[in-house]
Amino acid sequence: MLKIDNLSIALPAGADRPLAVNNVSFELAPGRTLCLVGESGSGKSVTGCAIAGLLPKFLRQSIKGSIRLGEIELTSLNERQWMTVRGREVGMIFQEPMTALNPIMPVGRQISEVFNAHGIVLSRAEMRDKVHGLLERVGIREPRRIADSYSFRISGGQRQRVMIAMAVALKPRLLIADEPTTALDVTTQAQVLELISDLQSETGMAVLFVTHDFGIVADIATDVAVMQHGNLIEIGTSGQVFEHPAQPYTRKLLAAVPRLGACRPCAAQRAVPLIEIAGLCKRYAVADGLLKRRQLVALNEVSFSVCKGEVVSLVGESGSGKSTIARCLTKLTPVNCGTIKLDGVDLFSLKGAALKHARRRIQIVFQDPYGSLDPRQKAIEAVAAGPIAHGTPRKRALEEAAELLSLVGLSPNVVERYPHEFSGGQRQRIGIARALAVKPDLLIADEAVSALDVTVQAQVLELLADLRDKLGLTMLFITHDLRIAAQVSDRIIVLQNGAIVEEGPTETIFAGPAQAYTRKLLGTIPGLNAGKHEGVADMPLGAGRLAI
Template sequence: MMAEPVLSIEGLKLALPVMADRPYAVEDATLRIAAGETLCVVGESGSGKSMIAHAVMGLLPKAVKPVAGAIRLAGRDLLALSEEAMQDVRGREVGMIFQEPMTSLNPVMRVADQIVETFEAHKLLTKPERYARAVALLTEVGLPEPERLARAYPHELSGGQRQRVMIAMALALEPKLLIADEPTTALDVTTQAQILKLIDNLRHKHGTAVLFITHDMGVVAEIADRIAVLEKGVLVEEGTVDQVLGSPRHPYTQKLLAAVPSLTPPERPALPESKPVLTVEKLGKVYRKRAFFRPGREVRAADDVSFTLARGETLGLVGESGSGKSTVGRCCLRLIEPDSGRITLGDLTITDLSVAALRPHRKRIQMVFQDPFASLNPRQTVGRIISDGPVAHGTSRKNALARAKELLELVGLSANAIDRYPHEFSGGQRQRIGIARALALEPDVLVADEAVSALDVSVQAQILKLIKDIQQRLGLAILFVTHDLRVAAQICDKIAVMQRGRIVEAGPTAALFSAPQHAYTRQLLAAVPGGERFGR
């Protein structure tokens, strides 16, 4: 006889508001997780996977209502509990790791105090015991110098360290169930590998059941025992990791797997020799962090960085968070002022120009940002967002809007979208708008800073195809900043690997991926999740 599962979701139906695009966020979902087991729930954005997690925690948005089914934790139906009873369940019986730890942690509280709060809320342990337990948890999740970091504030920690703090908080009361909602999406490959290994080790050590929400099939291959696939709120396939990844039955699962970018670069035709459109020589940038009552410190974000970029070519800047790749990209646009070195656009050395003298030349190099929602003005229509740049450079508003319609169609959206606002679009559609805005000034160089890292695999594949198609049509040179080596393999002609502000290895993508020379490059490639299964 099978042991009772830790979590049992039976026929769960979550109703959406009347004006939504479908009646139910989740429809008739049935799932079970045993002690010490990891169930990965996968699907595209909007598939309902996070709604399941929030339903288990009793944290659904007010507009989303459970109308059928049950959620049983060790036999007790959570949907039947009062809010007061659920407050006792959260933390004590169910812990949750959120996607973005910086927005989940209190910025004005020290790390240890935030863990101590968990014990205070449940009236557990004495004051000295609480602090000692907080430090012990920070030690258990592998943080260096736990005593020092216990006294630090969240902004003083790296992304990976903040995520470890979130895991420590989630495990503080040794809950029966751990919910991890996209916990590694924003992390680079080596930090991601460490966090996945940590979660896997902790669930084996404590016998915790893990509900892991993700859109990353590589992560699924690393951590899952079983997989549940959601499409628009409907559970379309469930099975072991070998069954679902090895022999997917449903067309939607097959589509998701087909969209996973391979680590094997495709063959590319050799580009004709041409004069560089972007030349970076010995670029240097130092950030100086000042502090009261203790010495400040310097961080060399870019140190003697040099490369060239030709028309129609894509150069990938890859490396961990903090390696300096985004700093280099922003220096190329002079959104950040470099401390040393030369940046040349065609024959124009832009580092020699004043801000006023640079202004008419800014249209020659444009940027696509990582978060399209944050980089698009929510109060402006799409037409205004795309046309403002050309208008600022002397084009009439009428002509700029006509060009905006053409660009919307170029990036795969309807020209009718011109009168809509950013919040009316999906993440992938907003990224297309960001690309259209960058193209409006007909640049020679496009800097794409983690332009697809926040998108699920099928939308990511569409955006990568779009970027390649536009590049071939317009002959754009692209500087592609990414921590995702799978994406870099598919889109980049050349790769430059950055570590601590320096380029440690550079070369053609196929040669660098097949025979990496530097130990750091080999470490990055080894850390790619699901490398064996999706390395094809």
């Protein structure tokens, strides 16, 4: 189906290495799933984009080697020829469907464009039925409503399903999935993976799956290829790579995978609450048809406390209310009812200087550091901005910012760079330093490591643990990855549809969850069903399979 021989792609002058992809060769047969894994910058996505003909012109011109799809030599195609291959022979699912979908066009019309672009003539009724059928096939419950909706009005899971519908509309021979489940909660992630597997079984297509999540690899891969710095350093069946990794780098990646058996032990009893939330309610008015509006309940009578020095994780599916709680705590959104007390003082009663002081005590690290950093502001200035706003002299603030950036693992010679000059992990470290710069009492980490590869993720979690111990931080950790929650939390709060369904010490939640919903979340963790693919069923726990 797919054969790559000695593929090399040069980077422009001044890059951190000469080649994005260096002499890579592999094959992929029909019906097989090859997972391409490695850290950020290893060349995974560049390889996928080269196969799909989606590299920018300056990289496309530097391609050497061969990429053959059946009898088609893809490297020799011009753009007009690619228009007939892309979509019909090769489909692609992108990591972020919100940026891949057109925000000013209904998603149903975008799906119909796939057929129009390839000259498939259908009547309006036939096209409508075809689009609705595709949406229904990928698990959309209300295909007619979703087809008429815009991408920003549907959930992340629904957007990803729309992307899959577009990618498989013409039943391509090869499907490339570039980190398609990174930002999805565990249940939606499991549904998307099952959907791709079902479509593969129906059509016999080959799947090239780009990911950094070894739990997903254990679940879906028939073959695994490991990349480092543009080089393909190891390839084999999933059983071979997991059970007998040949390279030290592969063993390093496997060792960095979060494991459920690594629950953080319960800390000493803490009785002094820093944050007390009582009866918190939040409702949004959303459109329901052309002229109607309805109330969407984001939070429904939520009550809990976080004690000083404690690490509490909020877990649940997308839309469960996790990030809404963070926005309410930081007063980035108003509430409809309830109270939030910081050291016994009601945050909603504060104004002026008192509110500004309280804001300093609660800081947040956002999921997307690139989106939360000013692209025109250097790293050291971004970190110093908070203290300056709270009255610290500029010179002293810059000195302290440099110390903080060093504390989070960034060398002094990079602090004058802009956000786009850093990797994703480095940008997240800047976000952590910025949050710590004003010396907060509570640090909120909102999906702070969900988009990072496993080694950088492990480094950031270790960094947060060190800072917690050194600075005595109280932390509220928001995540959809229960393996991470197990590692960092003293206590876990499980949310569903804006309400708390279960809470308790981490070990108790994982050892004996009381609620069916919690058991459902635990059952959808990637890697737990690894035995359904060849060579993985007998993989020992110590060799990379998730330890339970």
